[in-house]
Amino acid sequence: MQSSDPTKKKSSGVKRLVALVSVLVAALGAAGFYFSDSLANIRQLSAEAPHDKVSLALGREPLAALAMIALDQKFFDAAGVDVTVKKYNSGALSLKALLAGEAPVATAADIPIAFESLSRQDFAIVATIGSSDNEGRIVARKDRGIQTPADLRGKRIATQKSSAVHFFLHMFLLQHGMTAGDVQLSFMKPDELVKALVKGDIDAFSMREPFASQAMQPLGDNGVVFTQPGLYRKTFSLVVRNDLLKQNPRVVQRLLEGLAQAEAFALREPEKAKDILARGLEAKPAEVAQLWKDSNLMVSLDQSLLVGLEDEAKWIIGSKLSDINQAPSYLDMIHVDALKAVNPVMVSLIH
Amino acid sequence: MNIRKKLYLNAVLPLALVASIGVVLYMTGRYVSDVTAQERVAADLVKGVFELTTVADEYLLNHSERAQRQWGMKHQSLGQLLSELRSKEQVEEAILARVRSEHQGIRTTFSELTANYEKAAKNQQRQATLAQKQAEVPAVISTGKKVVPNPALQEVVAEQDQAKREAATLRELDTRLVNQLLSKSQAMVSGGLQLARINQNKVTQTERNAALAIFGFVLLTGLGISATSLLINRSVVRPIGQVKQGTEIVAKGNIDYRLGIRTKDEIGDLARTFDQMLDNLKQTTASRDELNRANEELKNSTSALIQSEKMASIGQMVAGVAHEINTPLAYVRSNVEIVKDQMDQTKRMIDAYEELAQALTSGADEKSLGEKFNRVNAMAAEFRESNTVEEVKDLLARGLSGLDQIRELVLNLKNFSRLDRERVTGFNLNEGLDNVLQLAKPVLKSKVKVVKEYGEIPFIACSPSQINQVFLNIITNAAQAIDEDKGGTILIKTARTGDNVQIIIRDNGRGIPPEVLPKIFDPFYTTKKVGEGTGLGLSISRKIIEEHGGAIQAQSAIGKGSIFTITLPSAGAVVELRKRA
Structure with a gap:
């Protein structure tokens, strides 16, 4: 029995189909080319090149939360950079470590940066990673007659020199009509402050969490904590040595990419983020909850950083805390290109 | 899917795609509108922060109460705006949270700043009072003999120093607070700008996405329409072409062809039915071929039978003819024998005459001459007495008559089978009937009286031998229907009826039973004994008549006889018929 043989017709049909698909693919290709900017925006840095390696001097401060999250969640790794962490009790110490050549990248607050920038300008701020205007704590012993801030006059008060808590103490005293000259000011390392206060070597100290809580625990009712929300807006930044910026600017972009992912994680999973911070600070979750509330964790660069640094430099010079009496150009010490490449929206600093 | 659904889909799909594009455009428009609204709000926020900063700057310059009030109003309205702002995006909400936080912080800083300014103003006033007091208080006082510095003045101076220190502290705090205010203002501006940029990017991105979506949908629409058209082409137009091609192939006679379309739609149904029809047709054709073969065989058999019938008829006829010839031949022979005797x-008389003549010529004696003469006379007398000459003449005359009968019979026979099956254009039926009657004489015998009522009829175009065969058959049947002992009559009547010629052959024999009458023209139907008839005589007769464009009918009544009516078209009518054909 014969049957119809549509091979010829079939092949012509297939040809037509192939032609149609080719036209559509060409059209889609043209569209893809036209919209390539959109596609470029979603590219991943990690996919482009082999991993970089870098050491990070991490100041274990509440405002370093994004760095802690990025490390914990391996966001730096995902962004294509293997980070070796060196932990320090404060941003001031980690900045010193950077300047000592222990790590090319550090996290530090505005005051240490302002202090160190007077003598050295071989580093740059690449992004602010957090800010808070309620971080400073004055912890005092009641048995030394300190019940109110005014009672601090003439007392032995210690703090970490050239740090944000130093500036906070200055502001706090001013707020209450005092200057450094009205108290017996001394300087110590963060972990020494707690011991000294508990031991009674000093009457009060100016510090932040978790040290304030660490001191209050043994002092119990004998301790008193003074805060002043809104008095001083502290910023915390990622600082990079210039030689690294010059040699491998890509690693900085990758670090910022990892921090941006950490920022998204903190917004998405705040409870997990708080746990990570608590572990990083070795603090209790309750303490961290208040810190979290007072912190703005965001990778950005804005004009307030410049204003703050310049004012703080004036304070340092005016208070004769440094031998140098000339502040550098902070605009030149802020590197905007890396963050601009990663997230241009978050760069509002006029440059 | 059937064709109706496919066509419905073809009509609806582009509509659905266009509707989808409409929905995408509408949604995009709405989204762009929302994002634009957010962008405006972000712009309002930035504007508000700038205004707040401007008023703060004004306050910082002249510390006017109006500027302080305006700052409070602006801060409040900004707070209102911030409290109303909500975003679904986590990043935007985080920026908003930061701006709100800065907004609260800046209030504290501004309050501290104004409080500090009031303190500074009081300090200034105090210092002025102290300066005045210092001017009024004498520098020294005399205590009897001694003039000593005025302790009151010293107190005033100490107070002045304290006031100056406080002023320095207040100035320092003022400086720090102003910078804090600036820093926080900048942070708020940054937040506002970031929100604005995010929203700008969203608008740009949304517009791009919308363009991409529209482009994609247009492509999809094209693809969808093309795909549907291709689908319909593949599943409708092409199968229709296959069906058309198939029908053409089948129309050319190839009934082995099959469409083989297995789609589950109307065309598939049509193709299956078509293939089924071809299967049936093939079976029917096979049956038809078989029938044709059978028919052919039957035809051959029939021809053989017809031939056999014809041979039987001829045999019968020949028997009659032989008899007819035999009778005159017998007496011709008898007469000839008598003549021979x-x-x-x-001869004996001639011999006697020759002896007498020889004796006369040879001069024989008288005695012998007398004897011989007497013998001749005696023989002549005997010859005369026996009337031999008359007898011989009579015998020869009757012999001639017999020979004439034979000649006529042979002529009739010749006429009967004239040209056999060849058609002639002008045949006289009356003559034909006469011929047949001659040939049928042996059958008719003496018992049957034949009455001829021949009318004036036109010649007809026919095959005479076939027509004669019909007449012979019917007349023979009629004769056989007449009982020998009773005798009977066969009436043969011819007449013209319009363009036709009618021949009626009626007998008054036994007649045909009514149950037999309808079957008499059926092939192989006979009431005769086996071997006497083939049952084909009347069947063949009807066939012959019908082939001549005529008709044959039979009527009969038991005991009264039968009437066979034959109608044949006249020669002119046949010519007319041929012309029409």
Whole structure:
């Protein structure tokens, strides 16, 4: 029995189909080319090149939360950079470590940066990673007659020199009509402050969490904590040595990419983020909850950083805390290109 | 899917795609509108922060109460705006949270700043009072003999120093607070700008996405329409082409062809039915071929039978003819024998005459001459007495008559089978009937009286031998229907009826039973004994008549006889018929 043989017709049909698909693919290709900017925006840095390696001097401060999250969640790794962490009790110490050549990248607050920038300008701020205007704590012993801030006059008060808590103490005293000259000011390392206060070597100290809580625990009712929300807006930044910026600017972009992912994680999973911070600070979750509330964790660069640094430099010079009496150009010490490449929206600093 | 659904889909799909594009455009428009609204709000926020900063700057310059009030109003309205702002995006909400936080912080800083300014103003006033007091208080006082510095003045101076220190502290705090205010203002501006940029990017991105979506949907629409058209082409147009091609192939006679379309739609149904029809047709054709073969065989058999019938008829006829010939031949022969015998007597007389003549010429004696003369006379007298000459003449005359009968019979026979099956254009039926009657004489015998009522009829175009065969058959049947002991009549009547010629052959024999009458023209139907008839005589007769464009009918009544009516078209009518054909 014969049957119809549509091979010829079939092949012509297939040809037509192939032609149609080719036209559509060409059209889609043209569209893809036209919209390539959109596609470029979603590219991943990690996919482009082999991993970089870098050491990070991490100041274990509440405002370093994004760095802690990025490390914990391996966001730096995902962004294509293997980070070796060196932990320090404060941003001031980690900045010193950077300047000592222990790590090319550090996290530090505005005051240490302002202090160190007077003598050295071989580093740059690449992004602010957090800010808070309620971080400073004055912890005092009641048995030394300190019940109110005014009672601090003439007392032995210690703090970490050239740090944000130093500036906070200055502001706090001013707020209450005092200057450094009205108290017996001394300087110590963060972990020494707690011991000294508990031991009674000093009457009060100016510090932040978790040290304030660490001191209050043994002092119990004998301790008193003074805060002043809104008095001083502290910023915390990622600082990079210039030689690294010059040699491998890509690693900085990758670090910022990892921090941006950490920022998204903190917004998405705040409870997990708080746990990570608590572990990083070795603090209790309750303490961290208040810190979290007072912190703005965001990778950005804005004009307030410049204003703050310049004012703080004036304070340092005016208070004769440094031998140098000339502040550098902070605009030149802020590197905007890396963050601009990663997230241009978050760069509002006029440059 | 059937064709109706496919066509419905073809009509609806582009509509659905266009509707989808409409929905995408509408949604995009709405989204762009929302994002634009957010962008405006972000712009309002930035504007508000700038205004707040401007008023703060004004306050910082002249510390006016109006500027302080305006700052409070602006801060409040900004707070209102911030409290109303909500975003679904986590990043935007985080920026908003930061701006709100800065907004609260800046209030504290501004309050501290104004409080500090009031303190500074009081300090200034105090210092002025102290300066005045210092001017009024004498520098020294005399205590009897001694003039000593005025302790009151010293107190005033100490107070002045304290006031100056406080002023320095207040100035320092003022400086720090101003910078804090600036820093926080900048942070708020940054937040506002970031929100604005995010929203700008969203608008740009949304517009791009919308363009991409529209482009994609247009492509999809094209693809969808093309795909549907291709689908319909593949599943409708092409199968229709296959069906058309198939029908053409089948129309050319190839009934082995099959469409083989297995789609589950109307065309598939049509193709299956078509293929089924071809299967049936093939079976029917096979049956038809078989029938044709059978028919052919039957035809051959029929021809054989017809031939056999014809041979039987001829045999019968020949028997009659032989008889007819035999009878005159017998007496011709008898007469000839008598004549031959007579010829012996004549020879003896001639011999006697020759002896007498020889004796006369040879001069024989008288005695012998007398004897011989007497013998001749005696023989002549005997010859005369026996009337031999008359007898021989009579015998020869009757012999001639017999020979004439034979000649006529042979002529009739010749006429009967004239040209056999060849058609002639002008045949006289009356003559034909006469011929047949002649040939049928042996059958008719003496018991049947034949009455001829021949009318004036036109010649017809026919095959005479076939028509004669019909007449012979019917007349023979009629004769056989007449009982020998009773005798009977066969009436043969011819007449013209319009363009036709009618021949009626009626007998008054036994007649045909009513149950037999309808079957008499059926092939192989016979009431005769086996071997006597083939049952084909009347069947063949009807066939012959019908082939001549005529008709044959039979009527009969038991005991009264039968009437066979034959109608044949006249020669002119046949010519007319041919012309029409």
